[in-house]
Amino acid sequence: FYAAGGEPSSRIAAQGSVPLAVTDLTALSSSEGEEAAARAAREEEQTPFDLANGPLFRARLLRLAGDEHVFVMANHHIVSDAWSAGILFRELGALYGAFANGRPSPLPPLPVQYGDFAEWQRGADHAEALSRQLSYWKARLEGAPAVLDLPTDRPRPAVQGFGGRRESASFSESTTAALSAFGQSEGLTLFMTLLAGFTALLSRFTGAADVVVGSPIAGRTRPELEGLIGCFLNTLVLRTDVSGDPSFRELARRVREASLGAFSHQDLPFEKLVEELNPDRSLSHSPLFQVMFMLQNAPKSDLEMEGLEVESVPFALSTSKFDLTVSLSPAGGRLGARAEYDVDLFEGETIARWLRHFEALLESALRDPDAPISTLRLLTREEERRVVIDWNRTEAPLPVEGPLPRMFEAQAAETPEAIAAVFEDEQWTYAELNARANRIARRLQEAGLSSGSLVAICLDRSLAMVASLLGILKAGASYLPLDPDYPRERIDFMIADAPVSGLLTSRVLAGRFENLAMPVLLAEDAIAGPAGGAQDPATGNLPDGSGLDDRAYLIYTSGSTGRPKGVEIPHRALANLIGSMRTKPGLSRDDVLLSVTTLSFDIAALELYLPLVTGARLVLVSREIASDASRLLERIARFGVTAMQATPATWLLLLHGGWQGGAPERIFCGGEALSRDLASELQGRCRELWNFYGPTETTIWSAIHPVRGKIESASVPIGRPIANTRMYVLDPGGHPAPVGIPGELFIGGAGVALGYWNRPELTAEKFVPDPFAGDGGRLYRTGDLARYRADGTLEFLGRLDGQVKLRGFRIEL
Ligand code: AMP
Ligand code: MG
Secondary structure (H helix, E strand, C coil): EEEECCCCECCCCCCCCCEEEEECCCCCCHHHHHHHHHHHHHEEEEEEEECCCCEEEEEEEEECCCCEEEEEEEEEEHCCCCCHHHHHHHHHHHHHHHHHCCCCCCCCCCCCCCHHHHHHHHHHHHHHHHHHHHHHHHHHHHHCCCCCCCCCCCCCCCCCCEEEEEEEEEECCCHHHHHHHHHHCCCCCHHHHHHHHHHHHHHHHHHHCCCEEEEEECCCCCCHHHHCCCCCCCCEEEEEEECCCCEEHHHHHHHHHHHHHHHHCCCHHHHHHHHHHCCCCCCCCCCCCEEEEECCCCCCCCCCCCCCCCCCCCCCCCCCCCCCCEEEECCCCEEEEEEEEEEECCHHHHHHHHHHHHHHHHHHHHCCCCCEEEHCCCCCCHHHHHHHHHHHCCCCCCCCCCCCHHHHHHHHHCCCCCCEEEECCCEHHHHHHHHHHHHHHHHHHHCCCCCCCCEEECCCCCHHHHHHHHHHHCCEEEEEEEECCCCHHHHHHHHCCCCEEEEEECCEEEEEEEECCCCEEEHHHCCCCHHHHHCCHHHHCCCCCCCCCCCCEEEEEECCCCCCCCEEHHHHHHHHHHHHHCCCCCCCCCCEEECCCCCCCHHHHHHHHHCCCCCCCCECHHHHHHHHHHHHHHHHCCCCCCCECCCCHHHHHHCCCCCCCCCCCCEEECCCCCHHHHHHHHHCCEEEEEEEEECHHCCCCCCCEEEECCCCCCCCCEEEEECCCCEEECCCCCEECCCCCCCEEEEEECCCCCCCCCCCHHHHEEEEEEECCCCCEEEEEEEEEEEEECCCEEEEEEEEECCCCCCCCCCCC
């Protein structure tokens, strides 16, 4: 096959001969010999053919012993296909037997040659049929998705690599039998039933409602062609509409229609179709489809040679033409499944899992063919137990002394003289902070603000702010943070919307709260003790003001749409978070944590309380300093800061501000996805890097991840749930999604909020019964898309747009 004037042409040699090189390996041990043979086969696989000059196949004979040989033959696909291999074996066997016995070739002359076929295919008679077929395909593939977005293990490279490996599996006899039985009763071929299952699987993996796969077809549509060696193979593009969550029975009907249509328009060569459709070409993926599916039901013919014992030596090609090729073949009452996959995209482990999911889905579909495909099971019981139970074994006795004030008081009793909190040139010991918080608590109680009250707090960042928060909680009340920098309307809205019964603010800020019909306390006054430093009885600890089930704070989240909603967080959830984080990542008494986050962002609570229950030192900075990299860096150095929590945006600010690292040496990052790039920048500048993940509705952070080593995924994993927290990745049918497959993240356990204040409908929609715990607990549906990695850590993939719906479901375990 050569180029003549830029056009491909062919010429047929009058006669050809292909040398059979013989390599003597008899000197090697038998295992060395086998290795050498495998190497030779690999060499043949990787040596290109000279298409213009031929030969287009090569053969080698490796002599392992006087009576043991390996015969290696490689041919270019341009002159052969899978069907041809069977013919080649048959004819090779016949010729060997004849020639070995000195007889002439027993093969009859061929009625037609490949060249005749090529001519016919290009001839005028055929042209019209092809143009009719082309119109069929154009209509059929109109608007088809260009890429099937499989959840890959690694991002797709810009240029497809074609390196491949294989995984295989074998379906059980019962699945195999059920497939045939279903096909018979529904009038489907085995191919159609399997393709329906495979299409359902791909749709479940990708969420796609329009699934396109390729499938090879023998292309020997006339009897004269059946005995020819040559490339007749064609590829059909099978597009199935999976919209409307059909049942398996309905999907199989759609697949049958699509397949029958495709089969009756199978003559148009795939290459021609691509040329005509001219899709946007990309080097990163193959055109029209990226996943191939096939059923090999032609009986496999073995090579037989007279006087020899012949067996085939397994040899796996190291290439993959597509992202994934799944081929099934019946063998002894069972179906064998083989998958060839692109090694740039997938791990073998993933593909092996997919083959298991394929069988599980078929089993589930055949058991109940009228169930919507979104409800079919993908996981085996064992896999389901792993994701639902084993990866959620986070039960730990609440490692706390009681509600947060008790935790702090215990710490203050242990390290009264240690510095608890620092703000610019002011610093308070644990004993001082506790005394001031107690005094504020009593003042609040005197003003009628105690158990059950909600106290709005509007203060600039300061030590008084910290004492006020503790004071409110000690009084048995809960707090509503109001950021002094918020626009007036926003503050007014929150005060009107929430059940506020009092306000704690400062002299400078009080001006904006005139005419408020509730007690307003000024922090300066509440904190002030008797003159002369006399021991004030008002500074002793108070009796418990609230229980673990009472509200600790109410905080507004903006949400992407609609009016802000108030999330009510109980003491149990707050204590659980602080208790869990005290264990991991933990703080030591030598740690100095810098708090930069505004109080109206729930994560501020971690920064304020974690140091105060561990004996560490809390350093606060004002909002102006927190948003100015160079001044922030100066404070980090001045106060000997060792740890800091901030969003990726703030860490970027520091990097842009020329931060070289060193301090803080412990980095807690959270609130948005931590990109691989930012993470590696940070890794190079600190001793310890953590990714924290969590919605406000499940109390600040629900999952944490220590970032170590090289990061493979585009963003850093969000890790595993904290103590007494369970996470589920559920597919649209409400089933636990398999490892690697995206689903919506649901969170249950101790961190789940009481709900949204005064929004019963929204609360019912977002806080749903936990079907896995069976203890009446609730799950918060995060609206986040996530998936498990094989080691049980979670990856965050983005936000959902509400297209995923939770149906009523119950999983039996
Ligand atoms: P909020 O309720 O305002 O705290 O926002 C919570 C949302 O922020 C989560 O549902 C996620 O979408 C996102 N989020 C928080 N932390 C992370 C993280 N570490 N990685 C990715 N997204 C995060
Ligand atoms: Mg949050």
